[in-house]
Amino acid sequence: MANNSIELNVRMEVEKVRSKRKDWGLKWYVFLIPSFLGILLFMVYPIFESLRLSFYQSNGTVEHYIGLANFKSVLTSNSFWNAVWNTFFIGIFQIIITIPLGFIFASIINSTKRGQNFFKVLYFLPNVTSIVAAAMIFAFVLHPEMGIVNYVLHAIGLPTPGWLSDPSTSKWAVIILAVWHWVGFVIIICLANLQAIPSEMYEAAKIDGASGLQQWFFITIPNMAGTFAFLLITGWIGALQRFNEVYVLGGPNGSPARSIQTMGAFIYERGFTGFEFGIASAATYIMFILILVFTFINLKVSKMKI
Amino acid sequence: MKHVRKGISLSLILILAVMAMLTGCSSSDTSGKADGKWAGKKIKVQMIGDFKDKTATDPITGKKVKGIDVLKEEFEKQHPGATVDFILMPWEGYTEKTQAMITSNEADVYQMPGLADFAPQGVLEPLQPYIDKDKEMDLDKFIDSQVDGWKVLGKDDDKLQIYGLPFLGDARFIAYDKKLFDDWGVDYLSDHPTMKEVAEKAKQMTGKNPKTGKQNYGIWFRGDWSSAFTLIDLAEGQNGKWGEGFAWKDVKFNFNSPEMKKGLDWLLDMKNYAPKGLVSNQGQEKWLTKDNNVAIMMNQGPGDTIKPTYAQGLEDRIGIAQEFKNKDGKGGLFAGSPLAIAKSSKNKDLAWEWIKFATDEFAQKYVFEEVGAIPAIKAAETWKSTKEMPLMQPVFEAMSSPWTPRYPWGSSQPRFTLTSEVEAALTGKRTAQQALDKAQRESTAWVKNRK
Numbered sequence: 001m002a003n004n005s006i007e008l009n010v011r012m013e014v015e016k017v018r019s020k021r022k023d024w025g026l027k028w029y030v031f032l033i034p035s036f037l038g039i040l041l042f043m044v045y046p047i048f049e050s051l052r053l054s055f056y057q058s059n060g061t062v063e064h065y066i067g068l069a070n071f072k073s074v075l076t077s078n079s080f081w082n083a084v085w086n087t088f089f090i091g092i093f094q095i096i097i098t099i100p101l102g103f104i105f106a107s108i109i110n111s112t113k114r115g116q117n118f119f120k121v122l123y124f125l126p127n128v129t130s131i132v133a134a135a136m137i138f139a140f141v142l143h144p145e146m147g148i149v150n151y152v153l154h155a156i157g158l159p160t161p162g163w164l165s166d167p168s169t170s171k172w173a174v175i176i177l178a179v180w181h182w183v184g185f186v187i188i189i190c191l192a193n194l195q196a197i198p199s200e201m202y203e204a205a206k207i208d209g210a211s212g213l214q215q216w217f218f219i220t221i222p223n224m225a226g227t228f229a230f231l232l233i234t235g236w237i238g239a240l241q242r243f244n245e246v247y248v249l250g251g252p253n254g255s256p257a258r259s260i261q262t263m264g265a266f267i268y269e270r271g272f273t274g275f276e277f278g279i280a281s282a283a284t285y286i287m288f289i290l291i292l293v294f295t296f297i298n299l300k301v302s303k304m305k306i
Numbered sequence: 307m308k309h310v311r312k313g314i315s316l317s318l319i320l321i322l323a324v325m326a327m328l329t330g331c332s333s334s335d336t337s338g339k340a341d342g343k344w345a346g347k348k349i350k351v352q353m354i355g356d357f358k359d360k361t362a363t364d365p366i367t368g369k370k371v372k373g374i375d376v377l378k379e380e381f382e383k384q385h386p387g388a389t390v391d392f393i394l395m396p397w398e399g400y401t402e403k404t405q406a407m408i409t410s411n412e413a414d415v416y417q418m419p420g421l422a423d424f425a426p427q428g429v430l431e432p433l434q435p436y437i438d439k440d441k442e443m444d445l446d447k448f449i450d451s452q453v454d455g456w457k458v459l460g461k462d463d464d465k466l467q468i469y470g471l472p473f474l475g476d477a478r479f480i481a482y483d484k485k486l487f488d489d490w491g492v493d494y495l496s497d498h499p500t501m502k503e504v505a506e507k508a509k510q511m512t513g514k515n516p517k518t519g520k521q522n523y524g525i526w527f528r529g530d531w532s533s534a535f536t537l538i539d540l541a542e543g544q545n546g547k548w549g550e551g552f553a554w555k556d557v558k559f560n561f562n563s564p565e566m567k568k569g570l571d572w573l574l575d576m577k578n579y580a581p582k583g584l585v586s587n588q589g590q591e592k593w594l595t596k597d598n599n600v601a602i603m604m605n606q607g608p609g610d611t612i613k614p615t616y617a618q619g620l621e622d623r624i625g626i627a628q629e630f631k632n633k634d635g636k637g638g639l640f641a642g643s644p645l646a647i648a649k650s651s652k653n654k655d656l657a658w659e660w661i662k663f664a665t666d667e668f669a670q671k672y673v674f675e676e677v678g679a680i681p682a683i684k685a686a687e688t689w690k691s692t693k694e695m696p697l698m699q700p701v702f703e704a705m706s707s708p709w710t711p712r713y714p715w716g717s718s719q720p721r722f723t724l725t726s727e728v729e730a731a732l733t734g735k736r737t738a739q740q741a742l743d744k745a746q747r748e749s750t751a752w753v754k755n756r757k
Contacts, residue, residue: 167735255725
């Protein structure tokens, strides 16, 4: 009898706690409403509206249905494929230069005994600089006649390129800017991983007689795989969305001669300067598919688990 | 009891959330003051450029300039009971901002350089009926060509109509540095120079300056953003033209005409007498400084020239010549800012009153003397303030003789296609003929899809 009464009491207590939890659980959803509405209005709705627009010829207010014509127009447009080429060219070189460079810098900083924080701040500074402001400064740094880069090149007897005024060098101007801006981020991420590698592994390797370089190749690099995969994927997504710096340096049509027009700039040019919202929306979806495909490939290549 | 309390607190949270949402989404009040002829009427006016809310210091001249509250005060005094509010925005991204504003019925009056793109959307009020019934509005008060330049096609129009009236003026001209001409012993440009004259003088002034020993360049033109317009003006100077038509269905391009080819060849030749970076808008950094090294600047506008010239004390050094004109005296890009009334405006009569006010002498003087923008009315030519700036006289002349109506493709894909091809020619990627043929082909294909 006594046992039954205790059991009943416990059961009632449990029920009470459960119902209390249920009530409080519901209440917290109310606090999520503002951000949920924000996501719904400013992300979900534009995504579907853009998909709808991609089937219309639209100047913003007047529109008519044209089926897949916008997609056909974009996919057969030389300017679009030129923009895809530019985006990939700049992106690939930014990644294959910045990740190894950032890793090397991070390894050097990690092995220094003094001033680690100073170097971390120093290298991270470009990353916290507005890319728009940085692009404007780079236009001066790479000025064909008054720029410091050409001044140095001239001083050491090397040819001075036209940089942003020459289609054959303008993409490299953007790559230099992109590397400079991103390398600090790569260093910080690599450093975080480097500092998480257990010191016992290095000690064991030292006992086995491994040299510093061997430790770097056989302990450090394999332990960095996850970080490299993360940097590769986030770098790719960022590279494929590139817009701000090329807009500042070359305008919406990627001057000179569309040599630095990226997919983002192509979308901007057609949507916001030409009022061709249907074309811009179709190009946006094509860009989305490209990013999706390449992110999938990157995941497979890097064997990253998500 | 506990359940009741929880219920109350939950309801309170919900009410607060709904109130916050409703506050955020509520439409603005359209009623103004209670007394006077315009009692209860209120308009919102969108303005683009260097307008300031309140009195502030001009960063170029260092002088105190009056804020736009001066206009508000005067307008509300002239229209008892009315209220005018302003939405000020910078030039940066004005097209997309205007599109967003007009889609959400944000203002009654818009300053709208992209009139030709917005009128076909059916979002603007035609102004001819207001002009016809209002004896106070005399279109002759505007500088010649300014009203014609802004005529566009509305959604259902088959001929050009007035949807906007000139508010800020603009023009394109050739500016030059008299000091460099003097140093080289070259005669100043004539008021209406030919391509040959400009080329000859540019060639003479390229090299080491005989007086200072510094490198000088004969000419500079923007090889990227506005290069299409520079080229079109060169064709107009030879009695050629960009093409014909205004509605997309009627537009026929003439981008690879012999005049265009000769114009592009001229630019390619002039590139040899210009600084290296003209295709990336570089090389002219010393222009309007005492160390200037470029003699002739093509396709310049008053906004970047007049105020900085006087602010730098270079008024005796800078000269202005007209761009290339055809046999009728017309040529060069038509530009500026007109005012238009939104179709969705609830107070269109008051909006029209604002347009009249903004295009009259009080507001136009404010625009010139305080903001440093260019007025669009003839009366400005006789103001003391413009006479104190003799450089304004050739600007007024340039404003009266551009190519009108405004190029219908001026902010559409053909403009970017032609610009990119001019750049391709200037950077040696294609010959002049190949570049123009490509621009013609792609622009024609584009316009065919718009029909």
